[in-house]
Amino acid sequence: xxxxxxxxxxxxxxxxxxxxxxxxxxKALHNHxxxxxxxxxxxxxxxxxxxxxxxLGTGIALLRLNPVNAGANVFLWLExxxxxxxxxxxxxxxxxxxKANRRFDRSIHGDLNHAIxxxxxxxxxxxxxxxxxxxMGAIMISGGWESGKFLKVSAVILVSYALAVYxxxxxxxxxxxxxxxxxxxxxxxxx
Amino acid sequence: MTEKEQLDILEEWxxxxxxxxxxxxxxxxxxxxxxxxxxxxxxxxxxxxTFRQESSVTTWLYRIALNTAIKWTRKxxxxxxxxxxxxxxxLLEENxxxxxxxxDWLYGEIYxxxxxxxxxxxxxxxxxxxxxxxxxxxxxxxNVGVKINRIKKLLITKSKNYDYHGI
Numbered sequence: 001x002x003x004x005x006x007x008x009x010x011x012x013x014x015x016x017x018x019x020x021x022x023x024x025x026x027k028a029l030h031n032h033x034x035x036x037x038x039x040x041x042x043x044x045x046x047x048x049x050x051x052x053x054x055x056l057g058t059g060i061a062l063l064r065l066n067p068v069n070a071g072a073n074v075f076l077w078l079e080x081x082x083x084x085x086x087x088x089x090x091x092x093x094x095x096x097x098x099k100a101n102r103r104f105d106r107s108i109h110g111d112l113n114h115a116i117x118x119x120x121x122x123x124x125x126x127x128x129x130x131x132x133x134x135x136m137g138a139i140m141i142s143g144g145w146e147s148g149k150f151l152k153v154s155a156v157i158l159v160s161y162a163l164a165v166y167x168x169x170x171x172x173x174x175x176x177x178x179x180x181x182x183x184x185x186x187x188x189x190x191x
Numbered sequence: 192m193t194e195k196e197q198l199d200i201l202e203e204w205x206x207x208x209x210x211x212x213x214x215x216x217x218x219x220x221x222x223x224x225x226x227x228x229x230x231x232x233x234x235x236x237x238x239x240x241t242f243r244q245e246s247s248v249t250t251w252l253y254r255i256a257l258n259t260a261i262k263w264t265r266k267x268x269x270x271x272x273x274x275x276x277x278x279x280x281x282l283l284e285e286n287x288x289x290x291x292x293x294x295d296w297l298y299g300e301i302y303x304x305x306x307x308x309x310x311x312x313x314x315x316x317x318x319x320x321x322x323x324x325x326x327x328x329x330x331x332x333x334n335v336g337v338k339i340n341r342i343k344k345l346l347i348t349k350s351k352n353y354d355y356h357g358i
Contacts (some may be wrong), residue, residue: 004293004350006343012293013316017210030227184233187201 030108037115042177044118047125047171048094052087059083076144082139097121112186119153119179126172132169133164197239204235208252211317215253218301219260227263234259253317254327257310265308288291296353300346311338312346 004012062080104114137160144152205212212235238255246254301312307328314324315329321339325332 003347004353006347009293009297009346009350010316010318012291012297015291016214016294180233181229184236185229187198187232187236 030111033108033111033115033182035117035176036182040115040118040122040175044097044122044125047122048090048097051125051129052090054095055083055087055090059087072104073143073146074138075146079136079139079143082136089128093125109186112182116179116182116186119175119182122175123172123179126168126175130165130168130172192240197236200239200242201232201236204248204252205232206250212256212311214317215256215260217298218313219306221302227260230263231256231259244320249317250319250323250327253314253319257313257327259283261306261310293353297346300349304342308338308342311335312342315339315342335355 059080062076067074096154099115100117104110104117196234196254212228212231215231216224220227235252238251242248242251301309304312307330310328314327319327321332321335324330324335330333330338
């Protein structure tokens, strides 16, 4: 049993400055980064396919409900066409992303860069979905104008738009935070 | 400030003062070293454009690291998960060479203090003055003085019950 004076504690404290306190466990770090990358990859796949199915399904439903004939609402038809264009854009984006995935090797830095790339891709995807609501909303409102239900359609679009923007911004911010964390980890490793 | 300049500063600060961050991390968490370390780095990175060189880099880094650790501890308490030392795979391994067991004891005692007292103890051991501590922690100088006296007495008293087996 001993009694330490504070000066003695200070001396013990200062001694730690002369040796490294921690070393990085590379294997654990790689597992940590790899699991983060897998989470983002899974999330990205779900988002991409989810959006493709939603846009494609809605486009087909609009066409079936509003067949191209004399009495068709041209704006609903336009909305369907817009959705198919969006699907094409998403599929092209998906293919390009898959091709880009091959650039990254299975090293710590490869997985880390891959995870950063995916988080950035997710952010761009959220932005795209958000901005894409504008033309879609405009077409729907125009359709409502033509059918004489302008106010009702506008109100529905406005509420849906606000909800969609809220959800998208949540996803966007989560990915932004994730990307920043990964970048900071990368900087820490490269320091 | 460009992103490149910001990154250069962060790299330089980490190269020179990494030990400081490790000390704060170790004093504030038993298990989540990696998370807190990462959080502190992020906050330091964000703070770089606002650093006006009115204080030393060490003072600035301590201020950021301690405030981040205090906020982080409060947040973690709210979302306390059932994590134990055994089920966490650490990214940062403690360097076990030539450890003075009294240092482990000291960290253990610091960890038992409340969040503000932990900061005061760390800063005291690092040799900061009451005035500097007061500015960093946002509490009055007299309050810092009272805390310092209480902490010193407490640590000395606790050391009486500590069984030291030598290095």
